[in-house]
Amino acid sequence: MAYLNENYLxxxxxxxxxxxxxxxxxxxxxNPEAAKRLIRCGIGxxxxxxxxxxxxxxxxxxxxxxxxxxxxGYGPEQGYEFLRSIIAQHDYRDRNIEIADDEIFISxxxxxxxxYILDILGDQNKVAVPDPVYPVYVDTNVMAxxxxxxxxxxxxxxxxYLPCTAENxxxxxxxxxxxxxxxxxxxxxxxxxxxxxxQLAQWVEYxxxxxxxxxxxxxxxxxxxxxxxxxxxxxxxxxxxCAIELCSFSKNGGFTGVRCGFTVMSNSVLARxxxxxxxPLHPLWQRRWSTKSNSxxxxxxxxxxxxxxxxxxxxxxxxxxxxxxNAKLLRGAAADAELKAFGGVNAPYIWVETPDGLTxxxxxxxxxxxxxxxxxxxxxxxxxxxxxxxxxxxxxxENAEEVARRLKNL
Ligand SMILES: *Cc1c(COP(=O)(O)O)cnc(C)c1O
Numbered sequence: 001m002a003y004l005n006e007n008y009l010x011x012x013x014x015x016x017x018x019x020x021x022x023x024x025x026x027x028x029x030x031n032p033e034a035a036k037r038l039i040r041c042g043i044g045x046x047x048x049x050x051x052x053x054x055x056x057x058x059x060x061x062x063x064x065x066x067x068x069x070x071x072x073g074y075g076p077e078q079g080y081e082f083l084r085s086i087i088a089q090h091d092y093r094d095r096n097i098e099i100a101d102d103e104i105f106i107s108x109x110x111x112x113x114x115x116y117i118l119d120i121l122g123d124q125n126k127v128a129v130p131d132p133v134y135p136v137y138v139d140t141n142v143m144a145x146x147x148x149x150x151x152x153x154x155x156x157x158x159x160x161y162l163p164c165t166a167e168n169x170x171x172x173x174x175x176x177x178x179x180x181x182x183x184x185x186x187x188x189x190x191x192x193x194x195x196x197x198x199q200l201a202q203w204v205e206y207x208x209x210x211x212x213x214x215x216x217x218x219x220x221x222x223x224x225x226x227x228x229x230x231x232x233x234x235x236x237x238x239x240x241x242c243a244i245e246l247c248s249f250s251k252n253g254g255f256t257g258v259r260c261g262f263t264v265m266s267n268s269v270l271a272r273x274x275x276x277x278x279x280p281l282h283p284l285w286q287r288r289w290s291t292k293s294n295s296x297x298x299x300x301x302x303x304x305x306x307x308x309x310x311x312x313x314x315x316x317x318x319x320x321x322x323x324x325x326n327a328k329l330l331r332g333a334a335a336d337a338e339l340k341a342f343g344g345v346n347a348p349y350i351w352v353e354t355p356d357g358l359t360x361x362x363x364x365x366x367x368x369x370x371x372x373x374x375x376x377x378x379x380x381x382x383x384x385x386x387x388x389x390x391x392x393x394x395x396x397x398e399n400a401e402e403v404a405r406r407l408k409n410l
Contacts, residue, residue, distance in 0.1 A: 016380040042376035051315035057306035061299035079106025110248040120284040125180035131161040132381030137183040153383040174206035185217035191351040192343015207242035222252040326400035327393035333404035348393040371406040
């Protein structure tokens with residue numbers, strides 16, 4: 001009989017989102033009247049339709065494929081030049097960041113890239129993640145066999161957890177000990193925290209001192225409104241030598257269902273072999289895409305390109321303004337309800353302390369029962385998430401206003 005990958009058997013917490021769904025279903029079955037009032041305010045998915053510019057570009061691209069003069073088959077495995085160059089120009093070189101077109105690698109999204117990137121990194125690396133955390137960073141390492149068994153508090157042996165608490169404004173400091181790989185995500189999901197230039201500079205300094213690599217998730221970069229907050233890790237001097245950036249069109253262009261993102265892999269990031277040779281990762285990443293992928297569909301890449309056009313850019317701004325308008329309403333309502341709320345200023349998530357010492361699941365049940373609002377319990381994101389819950393600004397304005405009204409009755 002064939003053997004299975006036993007690392008998958010180590011995974012816990014896979015019950016988290018199903019458990020939310022189960023509790024909501026049970027509540028709705030028992031309370032059909034309340035079920036009609038139910039509002040989901042916990043989802044990490046966008047709710048508003050695609051920007052018109054992207055829709056039109058994708059329609060044109062599909063039409064091109066339907067005619068022999070303009071038909072295209074396989075594209076370049078790393079993505080079309082038209083998209084790689086517009087990204088490198090607009091997101092980097094226009095902001096005085098030195099990134100070449102061939103340092104951009106197009107993908108079907110950054111969740112996927114979190115898994116793919118482990119293909120080119122060794123199994124011996126010591127990994128650090130923030131706590132609370134986007135579970136994908138941890139679970140992909142578990143699947144790849146980079147951890148020991150699960151622990152009682154929902155973590156895994158072999159991973160270094162960096163506590164993100166109200167004391168450090170949910171931005172972890174570099175650890176005293178050595179690690180090889182560090183996952184960072186700013187603006188943060190789930191806490192909504194952002195890192196200052198100085199805080200990111202400390203991480204780049206740590207990475208240089210320890211010859212570590214920073215995996216920087218910038219999925220929420222476009223939600224930053226504070227001009228002092230960096231949008232990219234590459235705004236920090238020295239990051240070209242130690243950072244890989246993960247970007248996505250999911251949260252700015254609303255591409256969660258369309259699927260497109262990219263990684264920025266500079267030519268200057270080195271990693272070592274068992275026998276001590278120091279080699280660039282870029283050729284390995286290039287090769288990984290050539291061998292394992294045929295990139296993202298042509299219409300999708302045209303849709304992503306259109307987000308950079310003048311009208312595309314305006315439409316993306318309008319989407320973000322819409323969600324951040326919701327965030328402002330929810331933050332204000334949480335404050336009025338005398339809840340302690342964080343985030344929601346440069347990020348579409350609000351991280352709220354549970355009142356009266358409730359656990360995050362107790363708070364989930366209370367919000368469901370009393371307000372008929374679904375939130376995300378913080379404990380699902382890690383041990384340090386206990387005692388918090390996440391409110392999401394991804395909603396219609398009507399729903400956000402209604403949730404804000406109901407919070408007053410808490
Ligand atoms: C939504 C999200 C992404 C984007 O994932 P895609 O696969 O590109 O849709 C990446 N990182 C975090 C932390 C997210 O919340």
